[in-house]
Amino acid sequence: MKYYPVYLLLAGIVCTTITACTDKTNKATTIKSGTVWHDTGGTPINAHGGGIMHHDGVYYWYGEYKGDSTYWNPNVPHWECYRTEAGGISCYSSKDLCNWTFEGIVLEPEMTDTTSDLHYSHVLERPKVIYNDKTGQFVMWLHVDSDDYSKAAAGVAVCDKPDGKFTYLGSMRPNGQMSRDMTLFKDDDGKAYHIYSSEQNATLHISLLSDDYLHPTGHYTRNFINRHREAPAIFKHDQKYYMITSGCSGWNPNQAEYAIADSVLGIWTVKGNPCIGENSGQTFLAQSTFVLPVHGDKGSTYIAMFDRWNKTDLIDSRYVWLPIIFKGESMEIHWLPEWDVNAIK
Numbered sequence: 195m196k197y198y199p200v201y202l203l204l205a206g207i208v209c210t211t212i213t214a215c216t217d218k219t220n221k222a223t224t225i226k227s228g229t230v231w232h233d234t235g236g237t238p239i240n241a242h243g244g245g246i247m248h249h250d251g252v253y254y255w256y257g258e259y260k261g262d263s264t265y266w267n268p269n270v271p272h273w274e275c276y277r278t279e280a281g282g283i284s285c286y287s288s289k290d291l292c293n294w295t296f297e298g299i300v301l302e303p304e305m306t307d308t309t310s311d312l313h314y315s316h317v318l319e320r321p322k323v324i325y326n327d328k329t330g331q332f333v334m335w336l337h338v339d340s341d342d343y344s345k346a347a348a349g350v351a352v353c354d355k356p357d358g359k360f361t362y363l364g365s366m367r368p369n370g371q372m373s374r375d376m377t378l379f380k381d382d383d384g385k386a387y388h389i390y391s392s393e394q395n396a397t398l399h400i401s402l403l404s405d406d407y408l409h410p411t412g413h414y415t416r417n418f419i420n421r422h423r424e425a426p427a428i429f430k431h432d433q434k435y436y437m438i439t440s441g442c443s444g445w446n447p448n449q450a451e452y453a454i455a456d457s458v459l460g461i462w463t464v465k466g467n468p469c470i471g472e473n474s475g476q477t478f479l480a481q482s483t484f485v486l487p488v489h490g491d492k493g494s495t496y497i498a499m500f501d502r503w504n505k506t507d508l509i510d511s512r513y514v515w516l517p518i519i520f521k522g523e524s525m526e527i528h529w530l531p532e533w534d535v536n537a538i539k
């Protein structure tokens with residue numbers, strides 16, 4: 195991995211002219227954080243709290259498909275529980291990270307059975323998908339919850355295709371523990387981990403999954419104890435593990451924090467706020483959801499993905515995607531209103 199001065203990297207990726215923003219086929223080549231993003235059919239992309247899986251040269255973006263009306267849940271008078279009907283989990287595909295094709299709802303909501311985890315009146319958030327090389331299955335984990343967020347569980351679904359209809363297998367409290375905001379991480383050795391806010395969001399658990407990725411093994415660690423971290427996004431760079439998290443303030447933005455470890459299971463060392471520039475004290479008015487390793491010829495590059503929630507109109511929440519820059523072991527994420535994704539591929 196080559197290290198470039200930060201100012202050179204930033205100069206290279208900032209889009210300075212309109213013509214630099216599309217390629218010869220007039221397709222988008224830049225990322226404009228905070229604006230409405232349309233799919234290739236012209237419809238706003240509806241994939242919130244999501245994650246991306248790269249498989250056979252294609253990026254698959256899975257996210258929360260939000261309903262089109264937001265309301266304050268009357269069952270939860272004591273905190274700002276804005277919510278909307280759960281529309282299941284959407285999938286979009288792209289080869290270039292800028293032009294996304296809607297592949298449909300890959301995990302359908304349940305429309306009649308109110309006892310189902312997937313009933314539209316419940317909470318379906320932060321889906322992540324990884325591929326299991328041994329079973330040949332694509333495995334989705336997601337946060338499933340009751341409408342007042344008291345169930346605090348994780349659901350699992352599988353499919354034999356990345357963009358097919360996933361079969362829901364059910365939910366559990368992993369290792370008998372509460373689970374809300376979550377992500378998955380598949381390591382180079384094929385081991386996979388479920389990372390989730392637990393203990394009433396006070397402590398983040400990192401749990402080793404079974405070889406088929408369908409169950410917790412019972413081996414887990416407690417991290418950032420009583421520090422109330424959520425929205426975990428984890429990646430590996432130069433043999434170190436990095437994790438970005440947010441604080442707990444509902445849909446309202448707060449300051450991000452990142453930590454480094456030599457092992458996924460910890461010990462994690464908190465390094466501070468990686469964000470730099472406009473609104474960096476509030477994560478660019480957004481919240482972390484995933485870090486995407488970019489598969490190109492420029493070595494190890496990563497895109498940090500955030501959600502800029504619109505709590506009173508959740509379907510209109512926007513996406514903030516920014517490149518990660520390393521200075522030795524330290525990472526930085528600079529605010530860029532528009533940048534050319536080809537510069538980091």
Ligand code: DGJ
Binds near residue numbers: 275375425
């Ligand atoms: C913050 C979480 O990060 C979101 O995914 C969502 O659960 C909201 N809280 C609900 O208020």
